[in-house]
Amino acid sequence: MIDQDRLHRLDTMIAEGRIIRNAWSGEDDKGREVACLLVALSPEVGAAEDATACPADVLPEWFARLVPGYDDGVSDKYWPKMVRRFAGLMHRVHVLTDEDWRRLDYRFRAIAVLVCRKHCDKTGGVAADRVLGLLRSASKGERVPTAAWDAARAAARAAAWADTAGTAGTAAGDAAWDAAWAADWDAITACHLDALEQACERREG
16 A cells, blocks of 8 residues: 555655656756656655565556656656546555456556557467457456466567568658657556556445
């Protein structure tokens, strides 16, 4: 459970415009502490410069690892809204159980695969759909055999290798690449926060 001191620190840093991107922490031109979204919630992360330093009673490690991606990856236009929404949800996640978080882990993975599937060729799309099926089952609490995960992982790796080999030397310009990257992060982050909010609403209701 996230304690009130951490939530107050996060809310204060947002209100005072002291959340930064693409760095763990630092000082602004007024000598005030500034920090990325995760460090504002967990100073331990800033000290270690490692998302895995976030205490388990604050956020699960897998989720803490995602937060810097949200912070640095989304578009400039979406970033302020994302920051506020993330902070609001941090006030609510105390209602979630370990099982809720476990299911969210798989649901979040499925969301990322689904958003990125459009970049796959035909072979990659088939592999992605196979992975999606397993992730959706796991997100519902169903048991997925280890052998099924292993087979899907091997197919996905083979597809990714074939796609990379087939497109070598044909990458678009830096501006187009950055725009596509941010658009994917916007979609993934928004859907992740939707899923987190829905999980909170189920427990609150």
